[in-house]
Amino acid sequence: MQLLHTEALVLRALDFGESDRIVRLLTPDRGRVTAIAKGAKRSQRRFPGTLDILNWLEVQIAPRRSAAGMVRLEHSRLKQAFEPLRAHTGRFAMSCYLIELLDRLAPEGGLPRDLTKLFTFAVDALTLIVRTKPDERLRTLLELRALAALGLCPEFRCCVRCGKEVETNGAVDFHVADGGLVCASCPRTADAPIAVHLGTLRLLEQSLHFEFSQLDRLVFQEHALREATLIVRRFEKFHLGVELRSDRFLREALQSESSKPFA
Numbered sequence: 458m459q460l461l462h463t464e465a466l467v468l469r470a471l472d473f474g475e476s477d478r479i480v481r482l483l484t485p486d487r488g489r490v491t492a493i494a495k496g497a498k499r500s501q502r503r504f505p506g507t508l509d510i511l512n513w514l515e516v517q518i519a520p521r522r523s524a525a526g527m528v529r530l531e532h533s534r535l536k537q538a539f540e541p542l543r544a545h546t547g548r549f550a551m552s553c554y555l556i557e558l559l560d561r562l563a564p565e566g567g568l569p570r571d572l573t574k575l576f577t578f579a580v581d582a583l584t585l586i587v588r589t590k591p592d593e594r595l596r597t598l599l600e601l602r603a604l605a606a607l608g609l610c611p612e613f614r615c616c617v618r619c620g621k622e623v624e625t626n627g628a629v630d631f632h633v634a635d636g637g638l639v640c641a642s643c644p645r646t647a648d649a650p651i652a653v654h655l656g657t658l659r660l661l662e663q664s665l666h667f668e669f670s671q672l673d674r675l676v677f678q679e680h681a682l683r684e685a686t687l688i689v690r691r692f693e694k695f696h697l698g699v700e701l702r703s704d705r706f707l708r709e710a711l712q713s714e715s716s717k718p719f720a
């Protein structure tokens with residue numbers, strides 16, 4: 458049988474039965490896949506300490522799916538374990554949140570270009586968390602970049618109803634369900650908009666085009682960060698439909714982090 462050789466990021470992992478392990482992987486070829494590693498708990502040769510969350514792997518997969526929708530993971534080799542993420546509560550919480558978000562929203566299959574972009578985002582994001590103070594700003598920027606990589610980015614520049622570019626010095630209406638800002642000329646709808654400054658939306662739009670490694674240099678004034686956080690969080694919840702399990706862990710970790718100096 459032809460094996461697929463690819464890379465993968467481990468989004469979830471759990472023991473199964475006596476000796477197997479089931480992993481959810483994000484790959485640049487197939488998007489999100491669920492794989493079973495037969496005999497993983499016995500075989501250090503085929504899966505040498507690799508099947509834990511956040512690990513970046515090279516894998517060999519037998520791509521035909523079982524009746525349970527799983528593929529068989531035949532071999533894996535560790536490329537990077539992102540160790541600094543595990544040794545620091547704030548960074549670990551942020552990484553867990555991010556991979557849970559991807560586990561919920563990443564597609565199973567799709568265009569190679571989109572899947573590669575999503576995988577590259579995931580690796581870049583973990584690399585950025587390793588060397589950046591985990592705070593609300595980083596969380597918001599990463600959530601937005603995650604939504605963009607998933608093809609779910611809101612519209613920040615033009616009215617989502619009439620398509621005109623919005624220019625104003627005051628506040629604008631952002632409609633979560635419509636996917637972006639709505640200009641003053643377009644009719645109101647029943648759902649309550651979020652009033653935000655256009656400057657905040659410009660900053661968020663700008664952050665989408667920033668070189669990933671430079672993202673942590675983007676400066677937000679306090680009110681802009683408050684607005685940006687509100688918009689991105691509401692928009693993300695709208696697509697998720699549920700609160701992520703790691704949300705509370707991340708909130709608590711960031712709270713305790715904000716009282717400490719950067720280390």
Ligand SMILES: [Zn+2]
Nearest residue numbers: 616619640643
């Ligand atoms: Zn309009």
